[in-house]
Amino acid sequence: xxxxxxxxxxxxxxxxxxxGRKLDDPRGPSGINAFSTWEEGxxxxxxxxxxxxxxxxxxIGVKYRYDRGA
Numbered sequence: 638x639x640x641x642x643x644x645x646x647x648x649x650x651x652x653x654x655x656x657g658r659k660l661d662d663p664r665g666p667s668g669i670n671a672f673s674t675w676e677e678g679x680x681x682x683x684x685x686x687x688x689x690x691x692x693x694x695x696x697i698g699v700k701y702r703y704d705r706g707a
Contacts, residue, residue, distance in 0.1 A: 639685065639693040672699050
């Protein structure tokens, strides 16, 4: 679906599941979990793969919100 929307030049927004190595892995985080190490929000580029291993490069926006008492 991502590749289809990109080919059609349609902007889209979607949530992303955090996958990859965890933050406490000795080799360091990978995949979307790597964005969890940022101190502040921002934008980055990541490559997602579908079930057939076809890549799709996407811009990732990270926004942190701290709730009181959390």
